[in-house]
Amino acid sequence: MSKDPTFRVLGGLPSRSERYEAYRREWDRREAAQDASDHPVHVDLESVAVCDLRCGSSEEDPQGFCQIWTHEHIRTQGFDQHTYQRGYMDPVLYGRLIQQCADIGVSSIKLNYRGEPSLHPRIVSFIREAAGLGFPDIMMNTNGNGGARKNPQLFAQMVEAGITDLMFSVDACDPETYHRQRVGGNWEILLNSVRSAVRTRADGKGAPDCRIRASVVRTHLNAEHVDSGRMEEFWKGKMGVDWMSISECYFPAGTTHHWKAAEWRQMDASQFQCSDPYRRMVVTWDGRHTMPCCQGFTLEIDGGGVMGVPGAPVRSLREAWATANFDRLREAHRQRTWDRPGPGGEPICQSCAVTKVPTRIAPVRDESAGKVVLPVLRG
Numbered sequence: 001m002s003k004d005p006t007f008r009v010l011g012g013l014p015s016r017s018e019r020y021e022a023y024r025r026e027w028d029r030r031e032a033a034q035d036a037s038d039h040p041v042h043v044d045l046e047s048v049a050v051c052d053l054r055c056g057s058s059e060e061d062p063q064g065f066c067q068i069w070t071h072e073h074i075r076t077q078g079f080d081q082h083t084y085q086r087g088y089m090d091p092v093l094y095g096r097l098i099q100q101c102a103d104i105g106v107s108s109i110k111l112n113y114r115g116e117p118s119l120h121p122r123i124v125s126f127i128r129e130a131a132g133l134g135f136p137d138i139m140m141n142t143n144g145n146g147g148a149r150k151n152p153q154l155f156a157q158m159v160e161a162g163i164t165d166l167m168f169s170v171d172a173c174d175p176e177t178y179h180r181q182r183v184g185g186n187w188e189i190l191l192n193s194v195r196s197a198v199r200t201r202a203d204g205k206g207a208p209d210c211r212i213r214a215s216v217v218r219t220h221l222n223a224e225h226v227d228s229g230r231m232e233e234f235w236k237g238k239m240g241v242d243w244m245s246i247s248e249c250y251f252p253a254g255t256t257h258h259w260k261a262a263e264w265r266q267m268d269a270s271q272f273q274c275s276d277p278y279r280r281m282v283v284t285w286d287g288r289h290t291m292p293c294c295q296g297f298t299l300e301i302d303g304g305g306v307m308g309v310p311g312a313p314v315r316s317l318r319e320a321w322a323t324a325n326f327d328r329l330r331e332a333h334r335q336r337t338w339d340r341p342g343p344g345g346e347p348i349c350q351s352c353a354v355t356k357v358p359t360r361i362a363p364v365r366d367e368s369a370g371k372v373v374l375p376v377l378r379g
């Protein structure tokens with residue numbers, strides 16, 4: 001799976017077909033050989049950069065813990081050129097990119113980067129188009145609300161269209177915690193989305209490799225539910241998802257942020273080499289930016305646009321994959337220089353969550369308050 005120390009699987013991984021396992025072997029080979037070949041194994045196509053939720057936001061903390069809203073916050077500070085614009089991927093651009101992916105041998109597609117992909121009005125046909133091109137893996141992270149607010153059958157339709165990895169970001173196993181963490185979300189809509197996807201797959205209407213996951217960002221609000229097993233019991237036992245993953249909540253901009261439920265230790269280059277730049281790539285919704293990992297929010301490592309924009313060359317995905325910027329990042333990990341302050345160093349990696357190791361903080365029972373709380377965090 002991933003060696004990202006912030007990510008773990010609760011319980012076991014689901015079984016998969018030999019075809020799927022073969023692509024995962026190539027995914028692992030890229031890491032072991034530090035070999036980028038001439039194409040990525042996986043491409044994130046950002047179908048939308050908009051969202052109907054505002055996770056973790058409050059009046060005191062307007063940007064919450066979401067990259068979309070963090071960018072909105074940065075924009076209000078006058079750094080417009082360092083943020084993405086918000087929007088929806090043009091279906092013509094999508095068609096062009098997905099065909100290129102098929103032509104160059106990409107195995108896995110994810111239909112989101114930031115944002116809620118079910119809000120794209122063409123999302124079901126996007127999945128059908130990808131399935132028609134035969135990718136072993138077609139993935140999506142979703143908040144389970146989005147387009148399902150208007151179309152309760154949307155996630156069932158996605159399963160029927162051929163999605164293989166449908167990952168619901170749930171974060172809670174009760175409505176109260178859910179509404180506090182996934183601000184603006186509707187618990188009942190989420191439950192209906194998961195239920196309808198699980199039922200459709202169980203009825204044999206999905207792809208053979210279709211698996212449904214519940215994902216949780218572990219925070220001070222839900223740590224007890226994760227650690228006690230209640231989260232797993234609800235989503236796997238009661239709702240019937242195939243598997244569960246947990247990510248620790250991390251904030252590059254403020255490690256004292258109140259959401260986290262772990263202490264963080266920075267690794268150096270002798271302890272960590274990142275594999276993403278050898279195997280995955282991101283294309284933003286407007287086709288104006290490409291990145292060799294999923295943490296490139298600040299656009300420090302841009303392979304350039306893959307559509308014609310004034311003043312910028314039109315590149316193919318394969319050409320973006322071979323750009324000097326992408327190679328620079330690969331080299332910084334191959335040569336173990338990414339942690340240097342000067343030449344050879346990569347500030348984006350130094351502030352990235354995956355170069356840090358979390359130590360989970362266990363919730364304790366506060367007898368005077370009569371509830372389970374997290375001890376006060378240090379730094």
Ligand code: SF4
Binds near residue numbers: 055066
């Ligand atoms: S659902 Fe995702 S994109 Fe939307 S606010 Fe939450 S973290 Fe951000």
Ligand code: SF4
Binds near residue numbers: 276293294348355
């Ligand atoms: S920013 Fe650096 S460490 Fe983080 S995912 Fe990208 S390449 Fe890896």
